[in-house]
Amino acid sequence: MKYFFYSIVLLSFLSCKNGEKVEKEETSNIVEKKGEKKIIQDEKTESPQVHLKSFDGLADTTFIRLADYSADFAYDMRYATENNFLKAKVYDCSECYTRVKTAKALIAANKDFMEKGVKIKFYDCYRPNSVQYKMWKIVPNPQYVANPVKGSIHNKGGAVDITLVDMDGEELNMGTDFDFFGKRAYHDNMDLPQEILDNRKLLKETMEKHGFWSIRTEWWHYNLSSASNEKIADFKWDCE
The missing domain is CATH 3.30.1380.10 (Muramoyl-pentapeptide Carboxypeptidase; domain 2)
Incomplete structure (x- = not known):
């Protein structure tokens, strides 16, 4: 009986972990549908953002x-x-x-x-x-x-x-x-x-x-x- 109880607990634990894993994979892909448009972002494939500077405060001769x-x-x-x-x-x-x-x-x-x-x-x-x-x-x-x-x-x-x-x-x-x-x-x-x-x-x-x-x-x-x-x-x- 004791072994049966431990088996049930172990199966429940594994089910929770698998549920967490699926949830993380789904939230790493955000899909927004607007009409026929789809916006897909993925941390693994997203291009690096270019952070450009502003001319604010710079003299024209700089x-x-x-x-x-x-x-x-x-x-x-x-x-x-x-x-x-x-x-x-x-x-x-x-x-x-x-x-x-x-x-x-x-x-x-x-x-x-x-x-x-x-x-x-x-x-x-x-x-x-x-x-x-x-x-x-x-x-x-x-x-x-x-x-x-x-x-x-x-x-x-x-x-x-x-x-x-x-x-x-x-x-x-x-x-x-x-x-x-x-x-x-x-x-x-x-x-x-x-x-x-x-x-x-x-x-x-x-x-x-x-x-x-x-x-x-x-x-x-x-x-x-x-x-x-x-x-x-x-x-x-x-x-x-």
Whole structure:
């Protein structure tokens, strides 16, 4: 009789534990139905949340890391590699910094691009003036590299080198690679396939709408008009 009593208690205990296990599994999946919509969340499969920073309290001239303020851009920072016209790595690590006012204009422009199914991809952003000296030492030709004594708008945190990619990360056809120095990269070269002309037009008109201007010989280069008078900077970011 004693053994029979213990068996009953043990079975009851196991039934309770199994009930608790089922309840936990069910509450780890929250399914909300609204019409035909289903929202499913699972702790095991949920993507990590990106915690973005706010511009509140920052001066327009402050340097910021763009990825901290928007997760909607793509990056291929060429000067942090040897895949550039210098054939040399001149940045210690790959980062995109700009001044706050440049970042705000870029985020606004990117919002317009994303409504059309594309987004900005960066090749270069703010460039410390010491890096400009490195580039000048490799290619001391003002046709390709701005003289570091006068500096570039890149050194002021107001210039970016960009292209457009679709939402899968595929680059739109712009006719040449970044830093191609030849007539095919000129904005006023109309002797190109219509697809290329349309892609460049989309890039140029949208950037101009948000306060940027281009240079005739480089389809990828854009300067923020209000940053032209900023001082040349040599702020350097930390590499992890």
